[in-house]
Amino acid sequence: MENLERILSDHPFFHGVNEGFVALAAGxxxxxxxxxxxxxxxxxxxxxxxxxxxxxxxxxQVAAPGRGAATFLTLGAGEVFGVNWLVPxxxxxxxxxxxxxxxxxxxxxxxxRGKCEADHSLGxxxxxxxxxVLIDRLHETRLQFLDLYxxxx
Amino acid sequence: xxSETAALLHARPMVPQIAHVRRRRHDAPDAWTLxxxxxxxxxxxxAPGQFNMLxxxxxxxxxxxVSGDPADGPLIHTIRAVGPVSKALxxxxxxxxxxxxxxxxxxxxxxxxxxxxxxxxxxGLGVAPLRPALYSLLGARxxxxxxxxxxxxxxxxxxxFRREVEHWRGRLDMDVEVxxxxxxxxxxxxxxxxxxxxxxxxxxxxxTLAMVCGPEVMMRFVSMALVDKGVGEEAIYLSMERNMxxxxxxxGHCQLGPTFICRDGPVxxxxxxxxxxxxxxx
Numbered sequence: 001m002e003n004l005e006r007i008l009s010d011h012p013f014f015h016g017v018n019e020g021f022v023a024l025a026a027g028x029x030x031x032x033x034x035x036x037x038x039x040x041x042x043x044x045x046x047x048x049x050x051x052x053x054x055x056x057x058x059x060x061q062v063a064a065p066g067r068g069a070a071t072f073l074t075l076g077a078g079e080v081f082g083v084n085w086l087v088p089x090x091x092x093x094x095x096x097x098x099x100x101x102x103x104x105x106x107x108x109x110x111x112x113r114g115k116c117e118a119d120h121s122l123g124x125x126x127x128x129x130x131x132x133v134l135i136d137r138l139h140e141t142r143l144q145f146l147d148l149y150x151x152x153x
Numbered sequence: 154x155x156s157e158t159a160a161l162l163h164a165r166p167m168v169p170q171i172a173h174v175r176r177r178r179h180d181a182p183d184a185w186t187l188x189x190x191x192x193x194x195x196x197x198x199x200a201p202g203q204f205n206m207l208x209x210x211x212x213x214x215x216x217x218x219v220s221g222d223p224a225d226g227p228l229i230h231t232i233r234a235v236g237p238v239s240k241a242l243x244x245x246x247x248x249x250x251x252x253x254x255x256x257x258x259x260x261x262x263x264x265x266x267x268x269x270x271x272x273x274x275x276x277g278l279g280v281a282p283l284r285p286a287l288y289s290l291l292g293a294r295x296x297x298x299x300x301x302x303x304x305x306x307x308x309x310x311x312x313x314f315r316r317e318v319e320h321w322r323g324r325l326d327m328d329v330e331v332x333x334x335x336x337x338x339x340x341x342x343x344x345x346x347x348x349x350x351x352x353x354x355x356x357x358x359x360x361t362l363a364m365v366c367g368p369e370v371m372m373r374f375v376s377m378a379l380v381d382k383g384v385g386e387e388a389i390y391l392s393m394e395r396n397m398x399x400x401x402x403x404x405g406h407c408q409l410g411p412t413f414i415c416r417d418g419p420v421x422x423x424x425x426x427x428x429x430x431x432x433x434x435x
Contacts, residue, residue, distance in 0.1 A: 057343075059344065067337060068337055069337070070335070070336065070337055071336045071337075071340065071344040072335075072344060072345075073344055073345045073349075074332075074342075074343045074344045074345060076353060078353065079353075099341055136352070140345055140346045140348065140349055143334075143346045143348070143370070143371070143374065144334045144335070144345070144346055146370065147307065147334070148276065148277070148307075148334075148367070148368040148370055148371050149276055149277030149278075149305070149306060149307040149311065149334070149367070149368065149371075150307060
């Protein structure tokens with residue numbers, strides 16, 4: 001547990017979180033490892049984990065008929081993914097696939113939701129850290145949508 | 154002493170010199186690179202970031218950045234076929250004549266970059282005007298600190314200079330990260346906008362000078378991201394692309410507020426451009 005606390009506090013997502021919160025969050029955390037090509041989760045499955053990337057790269061994909069798997073975002077060390085744990089119906093809406101050997105921290109979503117509910121200060125802190133990630137991803141998606149590099153760009 | 158190119162330009166800035174296409178290479182679905190040879194074999198001198206007005210005879214003239222190595226080799230331009238002139242230029246083949254006026258404008262701040270870490274951020278065909286700067290950085294590698302290239306493209310097949318970018322990725326004295334906006338399963342690189350790469354970058358902002366070229370919207374957000382990382386607005390350089398016609402600041406087509414892109418740029422600091430980029434009517 002002590003080791004997980006240190007790993008969590010070293011991860012950018014938890015930078016600056018007070019030790020008590022880190023200890024609480026670490027109670028929901030475990031190490032996870034995936035090899036290149038492994039699926040971490042599939043669209044439609046229950047979103048029962050929240051992931052912090054320690055090493056390796058992860059592709060978030062949606063499959064489109066006739067086009068195969070389309071990757072819309074890749075993530076690397078220091079980043080997080082799988083925010084569907086936060087809101088009902090707690091279901092993945094895309095696939096997550098390891099592009100290379102990945103070391104992740106998997107946070108048990110039900111456990112984390114319970115702790116955030118029981119301690120709103122922890123919940124608010126987690127929320128303040130998640131919102132910028134979500135806002136940045138929304139903004140980046142808009143830029144992708146604008147198709148800036150096309151011949152009109 | 155003034156070079157032959159500069160002397161001709163000084164005397165008759167609106168008169169093109171004649172060159173011939175030596176080689177033509179397809180670099181991306183809609184982009185071609187032309188190697189040019191000046192009539193008489195004269196060497197064409199230019200600084201990284203400068204541009205030429207290229208004439209497709211009988212069709213018209215377009216402003217195109219030089220994309221070759223300023224220290225060596227033929228005059229090289231990489232052109233995207235978008236309008237009648239650029240389409241005609243990209244259809245020229247070996248031996249065809251082409252008009253060259255230039256070089257024009259203020260290029261990349263190579264002297265100011267000496268002794269500093271340099272972050273080069275390219276979007277799409279924006280890598281073309283940056284390539285001469287990259288050649289200069291790598292050609293005098295010991296004069297600069299860390300050199301990083303962040304390159305965003307639309308799709309994997311639209312990565313211009315792909316083989317060269319792969320070669321740069323293999324070098325130990327520079328860091329290269331490429332990302333694409335859209336990808337299918339056979340692409341194993343990064344996917345996401347180029348600002349995403351920037352957010353992962355570990356830099357010393359006080360030591361960093363940035364050179365950025367790509368669509369204007371991309372440059373705005375890259376500049377903001379660099380400022381967020383602590384890089385000074387005076388240390389961020391952008392290459393602008395507007396409607397250049399005369400290239401000598403006379404016709405006003407490329408005017409952006411009080412500046413003429415052709416004469417005062419195309420490279421400007423973000424500090425200078427920031428208030429102008431915020432005016433939607435400009």
